Amino acid sequence: MQIEKRIGIVGGGPGGLTLARILATRGITSTVFELDEHRLSRPQGGSLDLHEDSALVALRHAGLEAGFKALARYEDQGDALYDSQGTLRFSLGGDPDGGRPEIDREQLRTLLLDSLPPETIRWGSKVRAVEPLPDGRYRVAGAGGSLGEFDLVVGADGAWSKVRPLVSAEEPRYTGVLFIELSIDDVDARHPDVAALIPRGKVSVVGDNLSLIAQRSSNSHVRVYLMFRVAEDWLQQGGLDLSSSSRAREMLKARFAGWAPSLLRFIDVCNDTIVPRPIVALPVGHRWTHRPGVTLLGDAAHVMPPFSGEGVNMAMLDAAELALGLAGDSDWSRAVAAYEARMFARAAEAAAGAMEGLDFVSENALEHMVEHFEEIQRMVDAPRP
Ligand SMILES: Cc1cc2nc3c(=O)[nH]c(=O)nc-3n(C[C@H](O)[C@H](O)[C@H](O)COP(=O)(O)OP(=O)(O)OC[C@H]3O[C@@H](n4cnc5c(N)ncnc54)[C@H](O)[C@@H]3O)c2cc1C
Known part of the structure; x- marks a missing residue:
């Protein structure tokens, strides 16, 4: 009707x-x-x-x-956790029935x-x-x-x-956390070293007040979010020069200074579309x-x-x-x-x-994340009814 x-x-x-x-x-x-x-x-x-x-x-x-x-x-549905020195701290295999x-x-x-x-x-x-x-x-x-x-x-x-x-x-309202969204094209063919860090699904990298998530889409495309805490007007104050993608990449690498070179490759190989996403709630x-x-x-x-x-x-x-x-x-x-x-x-x-x-973007984030992964692992291992 x-x-x-x-x-x-x-x-x-x-x-x-x-x-x-x-x-x-x-x-x-x-x-x-x-x-x-x-x-x-x-x-x-x-x-x-x-x-x-x-x-x-x-x-x-x-x-x-x-x-x-x-x-x-x-x-x-796989998920891996690295620390900022590029050491794998946890890996969840990605249960296809997950x-x-x-x-x-x-x-x-x-x-x-x-x-x-x-x-x-x-x-x-x-x-x-x-x-x-x-x-x-x-x-x-x-x-x-x-x-x-x-x-x-x-x-x-x-x-x-x-x-x-x-x-x-x-x-x-702005939560104090800014995501910078990057995209990597054709990762498997063009950047096999980066692809090897994300064999399946997603990878999280956690440092002190600086984090990164890289996530596979179809067709070997990868979306990367760099995350850090800055004031709401940081971009307006020139925190990141978005008029030049190579300059923006350099500025982002400077912010992540001290991270393993293998992880900074996510920034090196991204295409020119760099999009700030202030996280609001x-x-x-x-x-x-x-x-x-x-x-x-x-x-x-x-x-x-x-x-x-x-x-x-x-x-x-x-x-x-x-x-x-x-x-x-x-x-x-x-x-x-x-x-x-x-x-x-x-x-x-x-x-x-x-x-x-x-808390994923905080000083003790790695500790929290290891606990979080351990909890997921326990749930995965628990017998199904
Ligand atoms: C960086 C980032 C990553 C995220 N990752 C995930 C994730 O992995 N998983 C997840 O579940 N969620 C994720 N989210 C959240 C997710 O994007 C949103 O919760 C979801 O899209 C909400 O859906 P929606 O239909 O309510 O609104 P939206 O997806 O925002 O859709 C709103 C639609 O309304 C249209 N619109 C807006 N204003 C007007 C207007 N004035 N007139 C007419 N049309 C209008 C827009 O063009 C849009 O098409 C993420 C968010 C961000 C910022």
Whole structure:
């Protein structure tokens, strides 16, 4: 049965697209407003591990499990830990049944987009604000005026949501940790010494207040995050010269001075796309008083540091629970309030864990990480029920 109420989703990231897809499978039409001009406007980023109890549940509800399995890299669940002198401190082999298969962000987005009726997505629609109307509905407004009026508007537009001000005065705050994102192309053929450091999945290198994560994507591509603590205006104060990639590489190597030359190769061989990503977070336990006709999911509701790899997983589970709630209850306000109550509790727990992850960039980080790996090893070794 086709439901006539109108739902507008702001943001076509993993959360917004999962919501649109599950709604579509339940006969509920939605409109997604996405600021990107088209699906290939910008690179979508590196690899994601999707978790059995969240994103994979959402993909099952979306009827996309088989499509996911065809793309996922089950073999890339390995994880290794080095110290800054290049000594391997721990290695987790990467159990192909480990419950956290990897997929490139771009592949995930394509899987979701291809599953939607093309008219669902309004590309090139940068939402400026969402305005309440006297009849209880909401107008989604872009630069050129109204983009449409809806019974329910869902903010799935990430950390800097334009929908959030309708329900909350909170804004994400800088956590003090800056990531610098680097990319290495064709690592296996062109840089076998670097490839040997990441045989499978991901590698973490931990020093004092300086860390690095390198993560494989498909096609021998590697995404590297250099992590350190700097003031919020460090970039504006000229901390890194991004006008010249060779100068930026030299400055980054100077910051990591004292690290083993084998590890500095991650900086030597990266391509010219060097992207700073200040890590921001909403307060742990962010919540709001339910307001009929509007809600948030994913980063818009609970952006958190990415250390525990929960962001996409939470966004997709939020989307699934919201979609199933809307499909199962004709009183949408009641369905949204029930979704929010569950999501607030789940997100608060995940955000608290993610904030602890900031210790990954600290003086005693190596000690913490060895303990963390030992704990994972114990869980892997524990007999399965
Ligand atoms: C460096 C880094 C590494 C990360 N690594 C991982 C990881 O390994 N695993 C993991 O699970 N999570 C990771 N995360 C977190 C993850 O990226 C987010 O949690 C996840 O993308 C949230 O999904 P979302 O759909 O809520 O929002 P987003 O992915 O942010 O999508 C929002 C969408 O809304 C669009 N949009 C924004 N504003 C507007 C507007 N005004 N109008 C219209 N459209 C708009 C955007 O273009 C985008 O398409 C990482 C984050 C960072 C910063």
